[in-house]
Amino acid sequence: MSTTTTQIIDGKEIAKNIREKCRLMVEEFRNQQSHITPGFAVVQVGNREDSNVYIRHKLKAAEEIGIQARLVHLDSSTTQRQLIQQIEQLNNDPSVHGIIVQLPLDSVEAIDASLITNTISPDKDIDGLSDLNAGLLSHGHLDKCFVPCTPNGCLELIRSTGTQIEGAAAVVIGRSKIVGTPMFELLKHNNATVTICHSKTKNIQDIVKTADIVVACLGKPKFIKGSWIKEKSVVIDCGITPVQDENGKTRLLGDVDFESCKGTASWITPVPGGVGPMTVALLMRNTITAAQRYLDSYAPSQWKSMAYLPLTLESPVPSDLDIAKKQTPKDIKQLASEIHLHNNELELYGTKKAKIKLNVLERLKDAPNGKYIVVSGITPTPLGEGKSTTAIGLCQALGAHLKKNVIGCLRQPSQGPTFGIKGGAAGGGYSQVIPMEEFNLHLTGDIHAITAANNLLAAQIDARMFHENTQTDQALYNRLVATVNGKRTFSAIQQRRLNKLNINKTDPETLTEDEIRNFVRLNIDPTTITWQRVVDTNDRFLRKITIGQGATEKNFTRETNFDITVASEIMAVLALTTSLGDLRERLGRMVVASSREGVPITADDLGVAGALAVLMRDAIKPTLMQTLEGTPILVHAGPFANIAHGNSSILADQIGLKLVGSDGYIVTEAGFGFDIGCEKFMNIKCRYSGLVPNCVVLVATMRALKVHGGGPKVEAGTPLPAEYSQENLPLLERGVQNLIKQIENAQYFGVPVVVAINRFKSDTQAEIDLVKRLSIENGAFDAVMTDHWAKGGSGATELASAVEQACLQTTDFKFLYELKLPIEEKIRIIARKIYGADDIKLSEMAEKRISLFTKQGFSDLPICMAKTHLSLSHDPSLKGCPKNFTLPIRDIRASIGAGFLYPLVGEMSTIPGLPTRPCFYDIDIDPVTEEIYGLF
Numbered sequence: 001m002s003t004t005t006t007q008i009i010d011g012k013e014i015a016k017n018i019r020e021k022c023r024l025m026v027e028e029f030r031n032q033q034s035h036i037t038p039g040f041a042v043v044q045v046g047n048r049e050d051s052n053v054y055i056r057h058k059l060k061a062a063e064e065i066g067i068q069a070r071l072v073h074l075d076s077s078t079t080q081r082q083l084i085q086q087i088e089q090l091n092n093d094p095s096v097h098g099i100i101v102q103l104p105l106d107s108v109e110a111i112d113a114s115l116i117t118n119t120i121s122p123d124k125d126i127d128g129l130s131d132l133n134a135g136l137l138s139h140g141h142l143d144k145c146f147v148p149c150t151p152n153g154c155l156e157l158i159r160s161t162g163t164q165i166e167g168a169a170a171v172v173i174g175r176s177k178i179v180g181t182p183m184f185e186l187l188k189h190n191n192a193t194v195t196i197c198h199s200k201t202k203n204i205q206d207i208v209k210t211a212d213i214v215v216a217c218l219g220k221p222k223f224i225k226g227s228w229i230k231e232k233s234v235v236i237d238c239g240i241t242p243v244q245d246e247n248g249k250t251r252l253l254g255d256v257d258f259e260s261c262k263g264t265a266s267w268i269t270p271v272p273g274g275v276g277p278m279t280v281a282l283l284m285r286n287t288i289t290a291a292q293r294y295l296d297s298y299a300p301s302q303w304k305s306m307a308y309l310p311l312t313l314e315s316p317v318p319s320d321l322d323i324a325k326k327q328t329p330k331d332i333k334q335l336a337s338e339i340h341l342h343n344n345e346l347e348l349y350g351t352k353k354a355k356i357k358l359n360v361l362e363r364l365k366d367a368p369n370g371k372y373i374v375v376s377g378i379t380p381t382p383l384g385e386g387k388s389t390t391a392i393g394l395c396q397a398l399g400a401h402l403k404k405n406v407i408g409c410l411r412q413p414s415q416g417p418t419f420g421i422k423g424g425a426a427g428g429g430y431s432q433v434i435p436m437e438e439f440n441l442h443l444t445g446d447i448h449a450i451t452a453a454n455n456l457l458a459a460q461i462d463a464r465m466f467h468e469n470t471q472t473d474q475a476l477y478n479r480l481v482a483t484v485n486g487k488r489t490f491s492a493i494q495q496r497r498l499n500k501l502n503i504n505k506t507d508p509e510t511l512t513e514d515e516i517r518n519f520v521r522l523n524i525d526p527t528t529i530t531w532q533r534v535v536d537t538n539d540r541f542l543r544k545i546t547i548g549q550g551a552t553e554k555n556f557t558r559e560t561n562f563d564i565t566v567a568s569e570i571m572a573v574l575a576l577t578t579s580l581g582d583l584r585e586r587l588g589r590m591v592v593a594s595s596r597e598g599v600p601i602t603a604d605d606l607g608v609a610g611a612l613a614v615l616m617r618d619a620i621k622p623t624l625m626q627t628l629e630g631t632p633i634l635v636h637a638g639p640f641a642n643i644a645h646g647n648s649s650i651l652a653d654q655i656g657l658k659l660v661g662s663d664g665y666i667v668t669e670a671g672f673g674f675d676i677g678c679e680k681f682m683n684i685k686c687r688y689s690g691l692v693p694n695c696v697v698l699v700a701t702m703r704a705l706k707v708h709g710g711g712p713k714v715e716a717g718t719p720l721p722a723e724y725s726q727e728n729l730p731l732l733e734r735g736v737q738n739l740i741k742q743i744e745n746a747q748y749f750g751v752p753v754v755v756a757i758n759r760f761k762s763d764t765q766a767e768i769d770l771v772k773r774l775s776i777e778n779g780a781f782d783a784v785m786t787d788h789w790a791k792g793g794s795g796a797t798e799l800a801s802a803v804e805q806a807c808l809q810t811t812d813f814k815f816l817y818e819l820k821l822p823i824e825e826k827i828r829i830i831a832r833k834i835y836g837a838d839d840i841k842l843s844e845m846a847e848k849r850i851s852l853f854t855k856q857g858f859s860d861l862p863i864c865m866a867k868t869h870l871s872l873s874h875d876p877s878l879k880g881c882p883k884n885f886t887l888p889i890r891d892i893r894a895s896i897g898a899g900f901l902y903p904l905v906g907e908m909s910t911i912p913g914l915p916t917r918p919c920f921y922d923i924d925i926d927p928v929t930e931e932i933y934g935l936f
């Protein structure tokens with residue numbers, strides 16, 4: 001007769017200890033990540049009472065531990081499709097780290113439970129029931145899967161007895177997906193010798209008799225008898241079957257005959273009070289694990305899973321398009337995952353680009369910003385000096401070679417230059433954004449959205465003037481505030497206009513005749529209209545047109561013109577906005593004309609601003625792409641730099657700075673030379689974003705410096721004069737004066753400058769040494785030669801290291817001028833300090849504009865100078881660092897929605913024309929393969 005003393009495994013007490021550890025883990029988690037609380041959702045279909053009991057236990061345990069738990073209770077009429085939709089919604093909710101579908105499903109319609117569990121995202125499957133989790137468990141990847149809670153609880157109970165699992169003989173009775181099979185795998189991976197028994201197993205009692213460890217999970221009350229049990233074995237009973245006794249009371253019975261096993265087993269679990277409490281405790285632990293994995297995957301930390309794309313360098317360097325076609329981009333979902341973007345933060349546009357939703361900023365609102373680098377340059381030639389290429393090469397060097405988190409933020413190219421003479425803007429050589437065809441052509445349609453919004457507003461301006469000229473006050477009012485179904489109401493945007501007019505009424509029937517007249521009459525003065533139609537094409541014949549020549553327009557004609565789309569104020573608004581709400585307000589504030597009484601007329605006054613925001617709903621989201629070496633790029637907005645402020649969007653920079661983390665880098669680009677794009681970056685973009693750059697990269701080429709030294713004229717489309725391919729140190733030294741001036745300009749803002757010498761094959765070492773020496777002598781933090789065009793990121797590692805060091809320096813950032821200064825004085829400060837002018841000369845029109853804008857309350861806005869990019873002065877023929885000139889201000893205009901005034905310096909074309917031989921002569925498509933060729 002057995003004399004073994006059987007000890008009871010107290011699952012309640014062990015579970016209590018685990019829950020307490022979980023509580024401390026949550027507390028520590030919250031101390032480190034105050035903006036994230038581990039949380040799970042339970043999805044219940046129907047109203048089974050046993051399910052209700054289990055769910056209450058889970059919710060209570062979560063509350064005690066500090067885990068956020070929610071119940072999603074669906075009616076029993078829920079269909080399979082509806083249940084899948086609910087789970088997919090939870091999959092995309094970043095606040096939910098775990099999802100439990102309470103089984104069995106109490107539904108009227110048959111629902112495939114396996115399909116449902118496999119719908120749960122693997123990283124949220126805290127019950128561990130999906131096929132993927134089962135496969136990971138089977139292959140021993142315990143660190144990558146979620147171990148189902150009941151078998152994991154059983155393992156903890158076995159360990160609590162001090163029993164050595166390794167080498168022990170274990171028998172699992174039952175092969176269910178939920179308990180038996182994963183229990184077998186767990187014991188196997190803990191080095192036990194495991195046998196699994198089921199309903200078809202022969203001589204089951206003989207097999208059980210060999211076991212040091214017995215786990216019963218077959219759902220048959222008292223199936224395992226004491227006579228089957230090996231002396232001093234450990235018995236874990238997972239069964240829990242409700243059975244009525246002779247008195248009609250319901251008792252819970254296990255799969256093991258508890259009484260007959262006492263005295264034989266060394267340890268045994270009771271029912272209830274054994275395995276049950278462990279299941280809930282381990283579910284809580286899995287939730288915390290899921291939250292920690294979420295944090296590791298999506299928090300701004302080192303991108304450990306980033307896969308860079310190797311380059312196969314060729315010499316001579318092939319065409320940009322040939323290089324781009326030879327590189328296969330990563331799937332954009334992979335790249336998004338690598339930089340810790342969540343699925344619900346993406347909108348896919350095919351497989352190689354995606355928009356990023358602005359909800360990522362809410363998730364990362366408490367995350368620290370990375371380092372902020374702006375790439376600018378010297379005064380360029382018409383050929384450009386490679387700022388975009390340098391910015392991309394720097395990103396590839398920081399990411400693929402120095403293994404830093406880095407995101408580049410670039411402007412979206414206009415189709416005007418792409419099909420005109422300059423070509424695309426995807427970079428060049430081995431430093432490009434890919435796919436370059438998609439980058440340069442349409443992208444995700446943002447520019448088309450701007451065109452549509454801009455032209456809707458333009459159409460409304462003329463339509464409103466037409467209707468006011470042809471209708472009485474009452475007729476206008478009856479149409480503007482129409483009676484629908486016997487009721488007349490003001491729309492929300494009409495209520496805005498009433499508030500602006502200080503008409504504090506909401507009932508259309510109560511307005512007086514004077515109030516109706518003020519409400520319906522904008523009285524636009526046609527001579528003051530500043531809003532033009534736009535098209536994203538170079539077309540010189542749209543520079544002056546006459547509209548309204550149709551007979552139906554009743555002789556209402558006026559002269560106007562088209563601008564290129566990227567010159568639209570809506571583009572500038574997009575680039576400077578910080579949220580959808582801010583975008584809506586900025587669009588509403590846009591001033592398009594003045595009334596005959598001198599009152600500014602806005603898009604809100606015209607009733608169209610809400611519709612503009614609707615058209616821009618998708619355009620506000622930056623587009624994720626990648627470089628040739630697989631580093632991420634955010635493409636967003638593209639305002640012209642010589643007309644508008646010439647920078648990519650604030651939103652792209654803000655998102656990027658959060659994603660890269662405190663040790664990462666954002667590389668953004670400012671258009672043209674420092675005096676054009678980067679001055680506006682500092683004085684306009686940084687004012688509205690509140691961001692401060694850590695470093696300026698100033699790009700220079702020997703070619704451009706020699707032009708500034710007095711070399712022959714350089715024109716796009718013509719051969720480069722020989723002087724630019726031969727060493728000429730005196731010519732170069734004279735031209736370095738432009739670089740020195742741009743270094744000085746950067747120093748006005750208190751930001752360290754690194755000069756990047758964008759190498760051409762004809763550059764000599766003596767020339768490089770000269771530019772380096774003069775740059776450092778005149779205040780640059782460092783000056784390095786970079787060969788990223790020919791070598792990709794490996795050719796820009798020295799630049800990347802210099803930028804790293806520059807970002808460690810203490811900055812003393814300051815704006816060039818105070819906004820409260822008079823308009824004229826702000827213009828004068830820019831002219832004298834940045835351009836080197838002696839003074840400014842205002843035209844009569846400019847003086848009138850200053851008076852008008854001051855009267856209208858716009859004098860406190862920053863200044864956005866519209867001038868040639870080919871000289872520091874107003875005259876594109878004046879190279880180097882011009883002296884002794886007065887800057888003429890021909891006119892001043894207002895972009896109130898964008899938030900700046902823009903003085904016109906000389907004649908500025910707002911829509912380019914096509915040259916004799918545009919780029920499109922070389923662009924075509926293979927109708928069979930659909931491959932594009934001829935882009936650059």
